[in-house]
Amino acid sequence: MEKFSVVTQSQVNVRVTSSANSFGTEKRFPKDLTIADFKNKLELLTGSLSGNMKLEVYDRDNKLVCKLDNDNALLGSYPIDDGMRIHVIDPTIKVGEFEDLSKVEKFEISEEDYAKKTGLTEFKPGYWVGVHYDEPVGKNNGKVGGKQYFECPDKYGGFVRPENVEVGDFPEEGLDFRKEQLLSFIKMMSAIGVFLGISSIIIGIVVFVYLGGGKYPVTTATGIWYGISPILFGIMGLGAALTKDERNQMNMLNGHYIMSIVIVSMGYAMASAIQGLVSCALGEEKCGTNAEIQTALHGILTGIIFCGYVLAIASMGLHLRNKNTLHPDWKYRRGCCGSQTCE
Structure with missing residues (x-):
């Protein structure tokens, strides 16, 4: 294996883009990463497999500087500076494939279940919405004052005012490093x-x-x-x-x-x-x-x-x-x- 050494600053701040999507991510990476390890880290950012990646480096004027084509080389052995852009090319993924929300499975609720979770209650006046949380941050299991309004595990349920409920497609939270x-x-x-x-x-x-x-x-x-x-x-x-x-x-x-x-x-x-x-x-x-x-x-x-x-x-x-x-x-x-x- 060829040997390389890093003679510049230990980390570099770059913007990562991909042929699979239209948005980019700004990240800081250590320069002593091999290109193979660098590709593994980019899998989480781009959704591409490291074996399918081809990496290109562009300067602030969007001019091609070099290609990261040696998996054994260190990231710092290439002429990469802060503010540059690393573009990931993956020929196996169609452009915008990860941005098509029509392919994302939606959570659906029946009219009957909706009626059970929305309406007047006996424990407080006014309208309330029953919420089934994804994490055990609630205060009940859908039961308050002896009456079961909806069903969920203990500590996963709660009731909120309708004006405090926001409806939409929200991505699942990833790992919080x-x-x-x-x-x-x-x-x-x-x-x-x-x-x-x-x-x-x-x-x-x-x-x-x-x-x-x-x-x-x-x-x-x-x-x-x-x-x-x-x-x-x-x-x-x-x-x-x-x-x-x-x-x-x-x-x-x-x-x-x-x-x-x-x-x-x-x-x-x-x-x-x-x-x-x-x-x-x-x-x-x-x-x-x-x-x-x-x-x-x-x-x-x-x-x-x-x-x-x-x-x-x-x-x-x-x-x-x-x-x-x-x-x-x-x-x-x-x-x-x-x-x-x-x-």
């Missing part, structure tokens, strides 16, 4: 949270051991009860990242977000630690005969609590910025309810 990345971040933050929580409890106990006749047990209590929150934060996050059950993962992620809020709201812990740090630094009697050790311990505890705040704020931001990915149940509830309460 971003969710895996977000869960890895949550896993890392959760591990840090467990470490901070255990450290806080240990410091709280050590403060009590080195009282030296002093009267400052409040910091001991602060270290112990504060440490519980980051530990719970960590357990929720690690559980969400490790579980394979979608419903459990959803609950764990909600718990992780709630614990982030709890940690941020614990201002008393920071105030207590800072008060102890200042008092012991000034050598007050309530810090006992081990004022220097107490000062160091209070300083460490203050740092732990501060790191906990930063971690919790970052966690809240992660959850809120990616709520549609991490919390699809928030999306459904907000969309169907508005100011109403979902059944």
Whole structure:
């Protein structure tokens, strides 16, 4: 096999088009991919099989630069720069074959089933539409208040107002690789949270051991009860990242977000630690005969609590910025309810 080396930047941002469709996709690829591996990645973007692909590179002026015709060569060994276009030619697929919606099987519902899922209900006034979700993000199985309005598995059903229902042909959602990345971040933050929580409890106990006749047990209590929150934060996050059950993962992620809020709201812990740090630094009697050790311990505890705040704020931001990915149940509830309460 011929050997090639990459001497430019490690990644390239290109636009991928195909003879099978009329739209393109902008993606970033590492230049150390072989052309064979590159074609495998393009299968998900174009729908073509790698063995049927012929690749051409065009510059920003739409002029042919080269053809990627050596499967063993590296992508970076060709003169490809950011902003260029890679065109996939597949002679086995007709132009527009994947864009013909007439070949897509449609979901159909009978008039009888439609009547069952739309109309007046006994649990709330007005008209409601029964919804059978694709994922277990609902609140019932089509039964409310002892009356069965429609049938579906438990947690797959819900009722929404007609004005919050949108009718159309929606593509099935594909694999969400971003969710895996977000869960890895949550896993890392959760591990840090467990470490901070255990450290806080240990410091709280050590403060009590080195009282030296002093009267400052409040910091001991602060270290112990504060440490519980980051530990719970960590357990929720690690559980969400490790579980394979979608419903459990959803609950764990909600718990992780709630614990982030709890940690941020614990201002008393920071105030207590800072008060102890200042008092012991000034050598007050309530810090006992081990004022220097107490000062160091209070300083460490203050740092732990501060790191906990930063971690919790970052966690809240992660959850809120990616709520549609991490919390699809928030999306459904907000969309169907508005100011109403979902059944």
